[in-house]
Amino acid sequence: MAYTFRGGIHPGTKNDPGFKAATNKKPIEVLKAPDKVILPVSMHIGAPAKPLVKKGDIVNMGQMIAEAGGFVSAPVHASVSGKVVDVVPMLHQNGSKVLSIVIENDHEDRLDESVKPKDFEAMSNDERIQAIWDAGIVGHGGATFPTHVKIKSGIGKCDTILINGAECEPYITSDHRLLLERPEEIVEGVRYLVKIMGVKKAYIGIELNKQDTFAGIEKLIAGDPVIELAPLECRYPQGAEKQLINAVTGREVPSGKLPADAGCAVFNVDTAGAVYRCFAKGMPVIRRVVTISGSAVAEPKNLEARTGTLITELIDACGGFKAAPNKLLAGGPMMGNAQFTTDVPVLKGTNAFRAMAGDEDKRVKNPTCIRCGRCVGVCPMHLTPVYMNMYAAKNDLEGCEEYDVLDCIECGSCAYVCPARIPLVQQFRVAKMRVQEKRRAEAAAAKAAAENK
Secondary structure, X not given: OOEXXXXXXXXXXXXXXXXXXXXXXXXXXXXXOOOEEEEEOOOOOOOOOEEOOOOOOEEOEOOEEXXXXXXXXXXXXXXXXXXXXXXXXXXXXXXXXXXXXXXXXOOOOOEOOOOOOOOHHHOOHHHHHHHHHHOOOEOOOOOOOEHHHHHHHHOOOOOEEEEEEOOOOOOOOHHHHHHHHOHHHHHHHHHHHHHHHOOOEEEEEEEHHHHHHHHHHHHHHOOOOOEEEEEEOOOEOOOOHHHHHHHHHOOOOOOOOOHHHHOEEEEEHHHHHHHHHHHHOOOOXXXXXXXXXXXXXXXXXXXXXXXXXXXXXXHHHOOOEOOOOOEEEEOOOOOOEEEOOOOOEXXXXXXXXXXXXXXXXXXXXXXXXXXOOHHHHHOOOOOOHHHHHHHHHOOOHHHHHHOOHHHOOOOOHHHHHOOOOOOHHHHHHHHHHHHHHHHHHHHHHHHHHHHOO
16 A cells, blocks of 8 residues: 555656656766865754864864854764865855855865764664764754754654655656665664654655665564654655655644654655765765756766865766757755856755756746636645735735644745746735734834833
């Protein structure tokens, strides 16, 4: 039986379901380390990391060069050995300039003395969680939430771990290739997570369009009473935490709550792999497997690149552009962030980069809703985008709140099926920000009024 959830879509064509044919058969290629890496201190959700090095310092590969700036934060490590040539604001995938540590590679790959295997069994649970924090591990599915926070807040509340191998977004195949080529790292990482969190069950959820990975995973978990493979129907956004939890366990995460409130913790397959590398090899997060695809790319590939490598260098490794791109996306076409340049670095959450050409990016002038209701039928959060759009367009924040705009996960399913091509996700994103600003203002006013009594 294949698991799934209600709602969602499955973008693709009859000959290329999921739009993954360009890279799903392409083995991971290890990209040569660049002459220079640019490592932003913000590669995660939460407080920026604090630099520990300055211009002129010599660093080793795997060395912590920026420490966590708070509990919800993650350190940054040198992905090459060499000389720090600058600590300055540089372009980031978020569209702004972020303080970054620039390292000139000496091409020696000199390992830092801190990079060594850890005796997992001899460590206390607090020491294990600290090791994960020190390794800078975050959610590799794109959210980049610090893993140590998810683990610590879930211990005692979670009885189930779900490993997210859905990779349901079109064009992205980096997780698929990891499941196929490096399943041992993922399964062993799951075993570490099971022991740390003390859960009774772990599921590795993989969609049916990746059945070539099933045999390898099943062989590794044979006889394991805790870990189970969960085949998933192909449906987007099944990789979203709440949808994956519902598909596999049947549980619902309440509105405004977290997966832990449903007894679950969800980790990306490469996050599990990073946990394995942290303990088995002592290696922090310094590499990412990135799918480079899109109609503008000469030869789409899955590339393993050091963090801090410019996307330009990955594009060059794919033969450059065969057509002038008219849109660049960090991530997939459904939830990726639009970019104005390829001169941005690979981050911990970079799983794909897409360059679109021709008429792929279809738009219309003055889009008008025709009340067809398709958006309601596909919304995985069971919302009514048709009304959310109406209130958001009028800046009616009370109406937006009434129709639970804050529960929108910005997956883009509604925009994908909209015949009018209304930019619904952008509309809801702005509405959510305005609602949150309104709530903060109301809370501040209430606090001031209470203090003045």
